[in-house]
Amino acid sequence: MRIHAIQTGSVKIKTAMVEGRGRGLRRQLALYADRTWTDWLPTYAWAIEHPDGVIVVDTGQGAHLLETGKSYHPFLRWKVAFRIEREEEIGPQLHALGIGARDVKKVVLTHLHMDHDGGLAHFPHSEILAAPGELRTASGLAGRIRGYLPNRWPSWFDPLPLDLAAEAFGPFTRSRRLTRAGDVVAVATPGHTTNHISVVVQDGDTALFLAGDTSYSESLMLSGRVDGVSGSDRIAGSTLGAIKDFVQSRPSVYLPAHDPQSGARLANRRMGGAPDCAVFGEDGGSWRMERAQPHSRCHAQA
Numbered sequence: 001m002r003i004h005a006i007q008t009g010s011v012k013i014k015t016a017m018v019e020g021r022g023r024g025l026r027r028q029l030a031l032y033a034d035r036t037w038t039d040w041l042p043t044y045a046w047a048i049e050h051p052d053g054v055i056v057v058d059t060g061q062g063a064h065l066l067e068t069g070k071s072y073h074p075f076l077r078w079k080v081a082f083r084i085e086r087e088e089e090i091g092p093q094l095h096a097l098g099i100g101a102r103d104v105k106k107v108v109l110t111h112l113h114m115d116h117d118g119g120l121a122h123f124p125h126s127e128i129l130a131a132p133g134e135l136r137t138a139s140g141l142a143g144r145i146r147g148y149l150p151n152r153w154p155s156w157f158d159p160l161p162l163d164l165a166a167e168a169f170g171p172f173t174r175s176r177r178l179t180r181a182g183d184v185v186a187v188a189t190p191g192h193t194t195n196h197i198s199v200v201v202q203d204g205d206t207a208l209f210l211a212g213d214t215s216y217s218e219s220l221m222l223s224g225r226v227d228g229v230s231g232s233d234r235i236a237g238s239t240l241g242a243i244k245d246f247v248q249s250r251p252s253v254y255l256p257a258h259d260p261q262s263g264a265r266l267a268n269r270r271m272g273g274a275p276d277c278a279v280f281g282e283d284g285g286s287w288r289m290e291r292a293q294p295h296s297r298c299h300a301q302a
């Protein structure tokens with residue numbers, strides 16, 4: 001199996017979104033008071049070259065996201081910013097890897113936030129899988145009020161329901177196999193969104209945990225810090241705990257969509273294993289995550 005990390009541009013958000021402040025509603029509202037931006041964070045999607053056919057996990061950003069600053073939605077207008085060129089969308093990048101649209105058998109969506117469903121238009125021939133509850137939450141006017149962009153879905157978008165069975169997979173209580181061999185499995189990881197899923201790829205001895213937005217970095221998962229958007233502290237915290245149990249019980253690589261170290265961890269096939277540095281710029285206005293050890297690169301990266 002070959003697994004590709006595909007960076008579809010980058011995103012800037014408020015620091016209170018990455019690492020929640022306080023608990024409950026106060027944590028969710030802190031996002032709107034926060035004036036501090038993160039540095040640009042990557043937005044990764046993933047392509048698995050599997051004997052059953054190529055499986056894509058999340059579709060990343062689309063160039064249409066460059067217009068969110070004109071939106072009337074307060075989150076889109078003031079709390080998020082995107083950077084992407086058309087050739088950075090997932091379709092052209094897969095093409096450059098020799099993977100055509102018809103080679104992609106399945107597209108699995110961890111959730112339907114705009115930086116995960118932004119490349120859907122590149123997959124008109126694929127079976128697209130999304131959790132039914134996530135689809136309900138994201139659809140229609142209510143979805144738009146919640147900050148989803150169902151109006152940007154392709155007209156043909158009608159995903160198959162990714163229903164997870166009450167079948168335990170490690171510490172995860174609900175799961176579903178996505179391949180005949182059972183080496184690619186969707187697991188329920190509620191928190192960031194109520195019906196968020198992650199995808200585990202068993203590649204030889206190593207489990208690759210394609211985590212979507214369960215956390216914004218490996219260290220935030222290891223320390224169990226809930227993000228600023230999760231609805232429930234208890235549910236999100238429990239998911240982070242389950243992931244930590246999973247990755248510490250076997251050789252694993254944890255790969256969240258926006259962790260600047262995800263690409264390097266996939267290439268090296270190992271966990272970072274050390275906390276990331278949270279680096280503040282001189283004005284306190286710039287924030288980024290970098291791995292602290294073993295090479296102490298906290299101040300090396302612009």
Ligand SMILES: [Zn+2]
Nearest residue numbers: 111113192213
């Ligand atoms: Zn998200």
